[in-house]
Amino acid sequence: MSQGHTISASSQNKGRLKLVITFTSLYLIAEVVGGILTNSLALLADAGHMLTDVGGLAFALIAITLAERPASPERTYGYYRAEILAALANAVVLIGISLYILYEAYQRFLDPPEVESKAMLLVAAIGLVVNLAGMYILRKGSKESLNMKGAYFEVLSDMLTSVGVIIAGIIMWTTGWYYADPILSAGIGLFILPRTWILLKEAVGVLLEGTPADVNIEELRKCVAALEGIEEVHDLHVWSLTSGVNAMSAHVVIAANDSTSYNEMLSRINQGVTSKFKISHTTIQLESKGYGEKETHL
CATH class of the missing domain: 1.20.1510.10 (Cation efflux protein transmembrane domain)
Structure with a gap:
């Protein structure tokens, strides 16, 4: 984060x-x-x-x-x-x-x-x-x-x-x-x-916390899902705190056979997101396959 x-x-x-x-x-x-x-x-x-x-x-x-x-x-x-x-x-x-x-x-x-x-x-x-x-x-x-x-x-x-x-x-x-x-x-x-x-x-x-016009949320989802060791991305949200200061939160499912530490995975996701999209603040929840939690919207 x-x-x-x-x-x-x-x-x-x-x-x-x-x-x-x-x-x-x-x-x-x-x-x-x-x-x-x-x-x-x-x-x-x-x-x-x-x-x-x-x-x-x-x-x-x-x-x-x-x-x-x-x-x-x-x-x-x-x-x-x-x-x-x-x-x-x-x-x-x-x-x-x-x-x-x-x-x-x-x-x-x-x-x-x-x-x-x-x-x-x-x-x-x-x-x-x-x-x-x-x-x-x-x-x-x-x-x-x-x-x-x-x-x-x-x-x-x-x-x-x-x-x-x-x-x-x-x-x-x-x-x-x-x-x-x-x-x-x-x-x-x-x-x-x-x-x-x-x-x-x-x-x-x-x-109303709508998706910022300068962030393509589907491209963002594909970017995170394509990172090594990630199986799925869900409950993805992007909003603006003010102009030019965008925040993101997401639940990320880690591949079962991936040995990357949580800190390394978080760093990988954060770097991938902030380097390609206009996002200043990220909140990522890492999950294993089968973990169930009620989603909010996406």
Whole structure:
């Protein structure tokens, strides 16, 4: 069985997350003021996203800090799942914000107000630079961790909103067509929803202890069964503690004529599994032929 407290992918990106939180917080203040002064829904929608971003990114940072705490008698696996809860919370909040923007866009479409498009463009352009920088900083970590993916999606949604605000601002500045503001806002909301839904499903999948997408459980079963001295593999389970930290448990039947010691067999299985699959923690029960025990699922 592998030992020690595995460092999660989120924890490795903690410094980057702090930097993005600082940028986002500073811009949020400027955007709220700009949105009120220009009377732009698109800009205020972006400010709403930025507000949830600051909270969501802070939540992700807190979750990373919790996940770094060592295991205890009450939390034998530690606090890894705090990162998944943060990703879940970010997804729920983003879905709520997107739905509210769609509702507000509908209301403004019925009666579009006049918008100070020049000032709106200036604020949105600054926001685009901030969000692009944040996406660049978080991009690598988003491929390794659901928690970082949730943080990345927060910043991505704001980047798209900034682009929408700029497009709407140019249209309103050059044509005076104020319907551009709610239409672009609605388009951004619709673009964000399906991506956030995917994040939500992935987070729920981890909490339900589903098989990780990066582990083929049938290939894993064949790999263990093919090792020397092993007759059968059953009651095999693979699940994620958090993104990038997968655990496995299995019952392994040893061949009757095999003279390998239990410690050597465990080492053989553990090495075979961890060298070919993304598994950090293994729990193996060695059995002889004929041993009977009620299985749980597989």
